[in-house]
Amino acid sequence: MQEWFLRPGQAPSEKHRAKAQAWQRQLTKPDGSLGRLESLAVELAALQQRKHPELKKVNICVFASDHGVCAELVSAFPQVVTAQMVNNFINGGAAISVLAKALKAEFEVVSLGTVAPVHEMSAVRDETIARQSGNITCADAMTDGELAQAMDIGREAVARAVETGCELFVAGEMGIGNSTVATAMLARLLDQPAASLAGPGTGLPLNRMAHKIAVIERALAHHRHVKAPLDVLRCLGGFDIAALVASYIACAQAKLPVLVDGYICGVAALTAVCINPSVRPWLLASHRSTEPGHGAVLQALKAEPLLDLGMRLGEGSGAALAVPLLRMACDLHNNMATFNEAGVSEH
Numbered sequence: 001m002q003e004w005f006l007r008p009g010q011a012p013s014e015k016h017r018a019k020a021q022a023w024q025r026q027l028t029k030p031d032g033s034l035g036r037l038e039s040l041a042v043e044l045a046a047l048q049q050r051k052h053p054e055l056k057k058v059n060i061c062v063f064a065s066d067h068g069v070c071a072e073l074v075s076a077f078p079q080v081v082t083a084q085m086v087n088n089f090i091n092g093g094a095a096i097s098v099l100a101k102a103l104k105a106e107f108e109v110v111s112l113g114t115v116a117p118v119h120e121m122s123a124v125r126d127e128t129i130a131r132q133s134g135n136i137t138c139a140d141a142m143t144d145g146e147l148a149q150a151m152d153i154g155r156e157a158v159a160r161a162v163e164t165g166c167e168l169f170v171a172g173e174m175g176i177g178n179s180t181v182a183t184a185m186l187a188r189l190l191d192q193p194a195a196s197l198a199g200p201g202t203g204l205p206l207n208r209m210a211h212k213i214a215v216i217e218r219a220l221a222h223h224r225h226v227k228a229p230l231d232v233l234r235c236l237g238g239f240d241i242a243a244l245v246a247s248y249i250a251c252a253q254a255k256l257p258v259l260v261d262g263y264i265c266g267v268a269a270l271t272a273v274c275i276n277p278s279v280r281p282w283l284l285a286s287h288r289s290t291e292p293g294h295g296a297v298l299q300a301l302k303a304e305p306l307l308d309l310g311m312r313l314g315e316g317s318g319a320a321l322a323v324p325l326l327r328m329a330c331d332l333h334n335n336m337a338t339f340n341e342a343g344v345s346e347h
């Protein structure tokens with residue numbers, strides 16, 4: 001039987017793209033004068049299969065997990081921060097909590113396993129697979145079973161979002177050490193050296209960067225025969241990234257547009273496209289992360305990010321910030337007067 005994640009997603013609707021494009025030309029503005037806002041509205045129309053796209057119902061889902069590679073001291077922060085931030089997400093104090101509230105978005109936090117406990121009784125969705133993934137320098141990040149579990153968790157998050165009538169899916173991640181594993185994955189997927197992609201993540205000091213690169217190179221050497229994208233995910237990834245990959249694939253299958261956050265989500269999106277190319281049209285890139293490898297991710301996806309604000313937080317924060325822009329693009333498309341209605345002369 002074919003695995004669920006290989007089933008092709010739908011193609012965007014060319015009929016609704018054409019209708020939306022024709023509608024844009026009737027609005028009271030010189031054609032093209034709203035620049036990218038015009039093409040975004042048209043793109044969303046094609047994705048949502050309607051002439052007038054809407055983004056009232058936005059779902060934000062943050063996947064959190066710990067990474068065994070932290071044993072190699074590759075992050076500026078201790079591993080316990082993953083669970084501590086999960087509590088902060090739920091308590092409303094994290095950047096993404098503030099943004100989700102401001103956007104009136106559905107907000108969900110899914111823990112796939114952390115070394116420190118998450119507060120009992122908290123609203124976090126506890127889907128613990130293990131306390132952390134394997135240390136990729138000397139082991140597989142996940143077993144086949146763990147990968148399947150993490151991917152099911154991502155797929156189910158999208159199923160819940162679809163159930164609530166979601167019109168745009170935003171995923172975020174939280175995992176100390178995940179910039180190391182994401183870079184190892186990217187280096188292998190693009191066949192580029194780790195040194196040209198690795199960056200400071202949470203803020204690793206410059207004098208520790210050579211060490212981080214060496215750790216990634218060791219992981220790549222240990223997994224030298226791993227090439228297929230699904231194997232790259234299983235051997236070099238982590239629970240959070242596997243859930244992200246699966247969520248993007250599930251969105252394409254459910255005809256749900258996705259706003260892809262920064263570097264780590266970008267690597268997950270690229271992996272999803274490598275596994276199942278039909279995912280690509282459903283992805284919009286929110287922003288350019290300062291993490292150096294993100295440029296290579298965007299290039300590989302042929303994606304033009306909407307914002308460039310010097311962000312490198314993760315959590316889905318950059319994607320959340322781009323939501324108002326997309327909403328405005330839809331508002332303009334849906335609510336401007338036509339030349340005819342307003343009695344304005346066309347050229």
Ligand SMILES: O=C(O)c1ccc[n+]([C@@H]2O[C@H](COP(=O)([O-])O)[C@@H](O)[C@H]2O)c1
Binds near residue numbers: 174175179263
């Ligand atoms: O997505 C990004 O652009 C991004 C860039 C740098 C760091 N992060 C966040 O920082 C954490 C990973 O950094 P590190 O240094 O612990 O590997 C993880 O929780 C990510 O959400 C995220």
Ligand SMILES: Cc1cc2nc[nH]c2cc1C
Binds near residue numbers: 077081085174175314
């Ligand atoms: C405080 C903190 C918040 C984060 N959010 C995403 N990654 C993070 C990493 C740290 C260290």
